[in-house]
Amino acid sequence: MPQYQTWEEFSRAAQKLYLADPMKARVVLKYRHSDGNLCVKVTDDLVCLVYKTEQAQDVKKIEKFHSQLMRLMVAKESRNVTMETE
């Protein structure tokens, strides 16, 4: 279960893992205010990547990363998919 020390490496590896199989991968975020730390985990139930931090400057990066992945998940791959009216 590799734990990354640099955000850059973690971000790249996480993106790669997600793109390999979007349906399998999930992102977990754990925030503890009492201890003042934040932990991000990206896993596809086979490989697990973790990044822990106590720095305020990482919050913005993590939040951006989260939003980026959300957009990837929500983006349609092809325009030929039938529109689901819900």
Added chain:
Amino acid sequence: MVLLESEQFLTELTRLFQKCRTSGSVYITLKKYDGRTKPIPKKGTVEGFEPADNKCLLRATDGKKKISTVVSSKEVNKFQMAYSNLLRANMDGLKKRDKKNKTKKTKAAAAAATAAVAAAAAPAAAATPATPATPAAPAATAATAAQ
């Protein structure tokens, strides 16, 4: 597991964060969702199910209470802005970096530099008024004595 609308999810998530300020963790999970509502049977055919491509599932919990929401491409813009603001506003208990703080370093360096310059200027200032007042030779000796 309570499935909520995006807006309600955000409100409840804020409440979760506030509840866990003194102790406990907030777990948030994000995953791509294809809209399935029934589990896939081990054998037999899957009943006419079309996987949707444009949704994601967001879950949050504090260990006791569970909430979730589904975000689709239509809502993602509005939701994402509100969600980002929420995260940034609530995850504020982390340390500010002051060891490697660049501004502090440059400020300290600047202060040290000005102090050094002031220190260098002081004996020079002391020497210069002395020189015009007294003749050259005693002024030189005074300057050397000051140094």
